[in-house]
Amino acid sequence: MFASHARICQPHWGCVSAPLGWAILGTANIGRAAVIPAIHGSSNGEVIAIASRDVDRAREFATANGIANAHGTYEALLDDDRIDAVYIPLPNSLHREWTIRLAQAGKHVLCEKPLGLTAAECDEMAAAGQAAGVVCMEAFMYRFHPRIDRVLDLITKGVVGELRSIYSAFTFKLTKPDNIRWVPELGGGALMDVGCYCVNVSRTMVGSEPIEVQAVATWTDRGVDEQLAGTLRFDGGITAQIDCSLSMERREVFHVAGADGHLEIANAFLPGTGDVTIEEYHGRAESVRHPVAGADEYRLMVEHFGDCVLTGAPVRYPLAEAAGNMRTIESLYRSARNGGAPEMVNNR
Numbered sequence: 494m495f496a497s498h499a500r501i502c503q504p505h506w507g508c509v510s511a512p513l514g515w516a517i518l519g520t521a522n523i524g525r526a527a528v529i530p531a532i533h534g535s536s537n538g539e540v541i542a543i544a545s546r547d548v549d550r551a552r553e554f555a556t557a558n559g560i561a562n563a564h565g566t567y568e569a570l571l572d573d574d575r576i577d578a579v580y581i582p583l584p585n586s587l588h589r590e591w592t593i594r595l596a597q598a599g600k601h602v603l604c605e606k607p608l609g610l611t612a613a614e615c616d617e618m619a620a621a622g623q624a625a626g627v628v629c630m631e632a633f634m635y636r637f638h639p640r641i642d643r644v645l646d647l648i649t650k651g652v653v654g655e656l657r658s659i660y661s662a663f664t665f666k667l668t669k670p671d672n673i674r675w676v677p678e679l680g681g682g683a684l685m686d687v688g689c690y691c692v693n694v695s696r697t698m699v700g701s702e703p704i705e706v707q708a709v710a711t712w713t714d715r716g717v718d719e720q721l722a723g724t725l726r727f728d729g730g731i732t733a734q735i736d737c738s739l740s741m742e743r744r745e746v747f748h749v750a751g752a753d754g755h756l757e758i759a760n761a762f763l764p765g766t767g768d769v770t771i772e773e774y775h776g777r778a779e780s781v782r783h784p785v786a787g788a789d790e791y792r793l794m795v796e797h798f799g800d801c802v803l804t805g806a807p808v809r810y811p812l813a814e815a816a817g818n819m820r821t822i823e824s825l826y827r828s829a830r831n832g833g834a835p836e837m838v839n840n841r
């Protein structure tokens with residue numbers, strides 16, 4: 494914890510406050526429920542401003558969430574010199590514009606998943622961040638939970654043998670008809686909202702990009718995917734199956750299977766802060782339970798981001814990684830719109 498407010502300067506991007514001064518763009522649920530409390534509880538940051546399209550909403554949100562300053566426009570953040578970093582939990586269709594505008598104004602940006610609507614958008618955002626010399630990262634919080642590194646460690650140690658297949662599911666029932674996830678113009682859809690985790694964890698576990706994908710989807714009248722199932726084919730014959738939906742009972746799980754055993758990870762993306770486990774199975778004969786101490790993945794994410802801004806260290810997940818995720822998502826959508834036909838992933 495920083496004893497008092499100081500300015501920390503380093504060669505990469507000049508001076509920032511310590512603790513880092515954060516602003517939040519929009520009065521989103523996820524900000525209120527998870528990320529603002531995580532920054533409030535973090536060792537290296539504090540939330541000093543909220544911006545909303547509506548000044549009354551901004552003021553009410555500021556009071557309810559312990560934030561000192563409320564802005565009635567998003568633009569106001571661009572000129573607020575007290576702000577070092579901005580967290581963007583806007584609808585997906587606004588991620589690109591606001592990441593670029595904030596980066597160009599010299600703000601470090603933590604932007605919600607999925608980073609953009611397309612890989613090309615992600616590339617533009619990465620280029621803007623680089624040109625402005627600021628840190629930009631996609632807010633995929635699940636991979637900051639220590640259990641993910643533990644799973645990767647078990648794979649590397651060979652506990653499942655030669656890696657063969659991944660299965661992942663993220664589903665929930667979205668009951669509100671006016672939610673942003675149902676709106677095509679805002680970047681809605683099951684794959685964009687929760688399937689993006691399945692794609693991300695599949696790529697992370699395999700450690701490479703898929704070559705080819707196939708998908709089938711159920712579409713709403715407005716044309717967003719309410720449900721989507723897909724298969725990803727990686728080099729060496731490794732496959733990943735993904736299952737995502739906005740209209741099924743809550744389910745979050747992934748399995749990592751090899752020739753000699755498999756791992757099962759329950760409550761995979763939102764494990765809460767309590768202790769968790771990794772279940773290791775070898776046929777019917779043997780099972781091992783690996784306990785992992787509880788952690789706040791949101792807090793670990795914002796602290797990592799803050800450390801990188803304060804020290805100049807590189808972020809663990811650069812925006813090129815986010816572009817990779819979007820290339821797979823775009824290919825899955827092409828396949829789903831084309832009756833499930835195989836689609837190559839446009840990897841570079």
Ligand SMILES: NC(=O)c1ccc[n+]([C@@H]2O[C@H](COP(=O)([O-])OP(=O)(O)OC[C@H]3O[C@@H](n4cnc5c(N)ncnc54)[C@H](OP(=O)(O)O)[C@@H]3O)[C@@H](O)[C@H]2O)c1
Pocket residue numbers: 518519520521522523524527544545546547550551581582583584585587605606607632633634673679686
């Ligand atoms: N990492 C996670 O755990 C997690 C969880 C949930 C969501 N997310 C991501 O976070 C983002 C926000 O999701 P959410 O469910 O929290 O959103 P939400 O509650 O619907 O809030 C979105 C905010 O964006 C602003 N906004 C600007 N233009 C808008 C428009 N045309 N329609 C609606 N809102 C608009 C609004 O703030 P003002 O009106 O105050 O300007 C609104 O409060 C999405 O990218 C989503 O994928 C991440």
